[in-house]
């Protein structure tokens with residue numbers, strides 16, 4: 387099958403890399419300025435130099451005061467998988483700002499032992515928690531369809547992860563949902579909400595539904611009633627609940643590595659003993675056996691693998707230099723996920739041959755070139771001239 391990724395994702399035909407970090411202009415929705423600097427790097431610079439964080443924290447206190455309830459009910463929903471970021475948000479809101487959070491987790495497609503252990507440790511550190519688990523047979527079929535038709539097996543998880551907190555807010559009469567970072571703003575994307583603490587509910591749909599309406603899934607044989615837990619609550623009930631989505635990254639300087647140290651100390655969070663496949667890091671996105679395939683598909687579709695993203699974040703946070711980042715990208719970005727490969731095939735009910743066929747169907751000519759039977763990137767990142 388031949389696809390047109392340039393059209394589908396509105397990608398620039400000519401691949402360019404940011405001169406400050408490792409990200410390329412192939413990340414959907416990212417913008418580059420005339421000096422070749424990406425919007426995420428510009429935002430990182432803005433955060434470091436222009437934002438008055440004392441004032442922002444005062445805004446957070448005001449927000450908490452507005453939503454705090456004194457009758458014992460929950461006053462904030464915190465989506466949290468037990469990873470370092472959600473755990474940081476929940477712990478800060480509860481123990482520093484005196485909120486009464488309900489923490490909620492949408493079950494991983496296929497949980498890992500380290501992920502489950504971190505979630506248990508997080509809950510044990512003093513939280514009320516609800517785990518949302520959809521019908522695994524439906525999840526597997528959606529994963530299969532998403533892998534084939536969207537080039538991202540992780541999409542069913544993203545649906546649930548996005549919508550479950552909204553359901554929990556409406557059901558529990560909680561108006562405030564607090565996320566960690568705004569990925570669109572921090573990592574390059576739609577900058578519309580860069581200078582405000584909230585996200586429009588409409589944008590929530592726009593970015594996370596890959597333009598596919600529910601009809602798409604029902605046409606592929608998924609029943610509406612099986613799709614229900616993956617969908618958002620009715621817009622009317624979200625609105626009449628006066629639901630607000632906020633990001634702690636707007637109010638407090640967001641530093642994933644610092645979150646990691648914080649959670650080691652406060653929620654008994656452990657890093658993995660080995661690095662994640664496709665990258666060098668040991669402490670991010672540990673809870674799902676499928677997510678290595680999500681990152682690998684990003685490498686296939688956009689030439690942006692997991693190491694590229696990790697290095698880009700760490701360069702912006704001042705943890706590593708761009709040259710170090712480039713070396714890490716060259717070393718790890720292309721690595722195929724092997725550890726859970728057979729489990730993935732089994733989970734998606736596909737053969738290894740079909741897997742290769744689907745992967746190759748997502749390679750765009752402007753990213754990939756086949757030389758002597760081997761797929762090569764047309765544009766490799768390089769060090770800046772010094």
Ligand SMILES: [Zn+2]
Nearest residue numbers: 404407424427
């Ligand atoms: Zn950049």
